[in-house]
Amino acid sequence: MVAAVLGLAVVTLGLLAGVWAVFYGVLSFLGFALASHVASVTTAGTLVTIGYLEYRHLETIERLADAHPVDRETAPELYETTTRVAAQLGVPVPTIAVSERDAPEALAVGFRPESVHLVLSLGTINALEGQAELEAVIAHELAHVRNRDAMIMTAVSLPVVLADGLGSRINRIENPGWAAIVTVPLGFLSAGVQIVGRTITARLSRVRERAADRAAAEVTGSPAALASALRRLDREIADTPTRDLRDASGVSSLSIISLEPSEPEKIMLGPEGDTEPSYWALRKRLHRLERYLFETHPPTDERLDALAALERER
Template sequence: MSPRLTALHARMVAAVLALAFVTVALLVGVWLVFFALFIAVDPGGAAGFATLFTAFTLVVIGYLEYSHLETIERFADATPVAPSDEPELYRTVTKVAALLSVPVPMVALADRDAPEAMAVGFRSETVHLVLSRGTLEALETADELEAVIAHELAHVRNRDAMVMTAVSTPVVLAGGLRSRIESMEEPGVLILIVGPLWFVSSALWVVGRTITARLSRARERVADRAAAEATGSPAALASALRRLDGEIADTPNRDLRAVSGVSSLSILPLEPRELEKVMLGPRGDVEPSFWWLRKRLHRLERRLFGSHPPTEERLAALSSLERERSGR
């Protein structure tokens, strides 16, 4: 195993351990809030009541968050197609699936210009490979398409969807608790509870999301390397990433916002690189308030919470891998 890949695995292990710490911190933080409330009422039973209310709160938040998730195919507006409808595409998918030793997935096509490519599903036997028409049109060679499909099926082989869903649980719970507290219009006396809960959930949401994003970036790098090794052509994947990145840069912000719900799952982030500046005033010549600050916060958010490494870094890693292979 190369030193570069060993370092990636070490980073992923560190991220998982850090997220385990975040989970414990969330449980302890919520428990302490309830314990401080009940100890003034019933010192003897405070610990038991705090444990019961902590479990109830997190179970309810978890149910509300996950029960409202729609299928990714619906988010992506993708429709499954049969092999008879897209025989050439299925031949390519079948070939790549054999290279990576995974079952051949069902292919779903999205009638969108934004370059989407993602593997959806927890179990390899039920995965859907979602591709947009924009992706198929942007890629100019069969090798580029194979490389993109290999990247997505590498995620399937590595069970990334299952792993990322599992490790994101504390982030989902903290974010759900935080958003529901913020939606309370007049908490009244409950502010004594929801105030500390908001602080705990917000802090752990930021920390947890940062760690989750770091893990996601590491798994993207691993999928890049696996795809390059399976197809034997790091240059093909680099070329595909370069073309798709250019397509995303040329896609209007309104179209990117329409696919933002699946951005973290796609081969490249489907998000505007910069905030869209909308001038205000009767003549449209007034800059939005604190625009300089909002731009910097947006860049900080992308740096902390970005689910993918910068494309330039991925291209550099693939170029290095190409040199390694040519030097053998």
């Protein structure tokens, strides 16, 4: 975690220095007086504006567009289990919402423990068997709340958010004209920062997932129950249509288990639709590389092995 935070600090400084250098170079070429001061103000204004716009966009996750709140009367078992687990972990009882999606989603969203929403999809609720598995999944998500993972990951993802916002706005410019002397280097800079930053934050996210697994196993007293729940949800993902997974991809990094398909969707070619694309082998390798670099969850098998080790210790 220390190495990841230090690495992201370096990436953030690199982004700031890169944006400043682009503006300074252009202003100096155009003969502006006090080019360094103007570049500093322009850099700060650009990144602050992008950061504000991007984090306002992230708040839409908390609006629970595909979920509806439930309470003690409409979902008594779910409410009581959540209340009990929250008390064991020492966190406020979250607002509980149920999503209609079939994809196995389970996530806690909200920057502060007092404003957290626990979202469970019907796909998750229907896939789990028994009270122990449901309790283990809820404990994992509320462990993230106790560990303030939403706040931590939001803070450390600053360079990625800024670079992504910068890149997306540059890509919207269809005919940059003379502005290309600014947009082109900024585009390359944002792409590089995104790759490095996402790689580091993904590794930090995997650490936080393992910590939440351990906390859930401790509070429920049953690592085996969490392992069983993860195994069922993993099988559920394998059986979920790729289209449904794409719909849920926006919350994949927040869910208890990655909702990304293990293999890219294959689109067959030819008149009969039976010809494999010539680039398919390369596409598969690139997909595996992308998962290796940017996957936010440890492989399920590794998580199951760690929980099995905890069970043996008990």
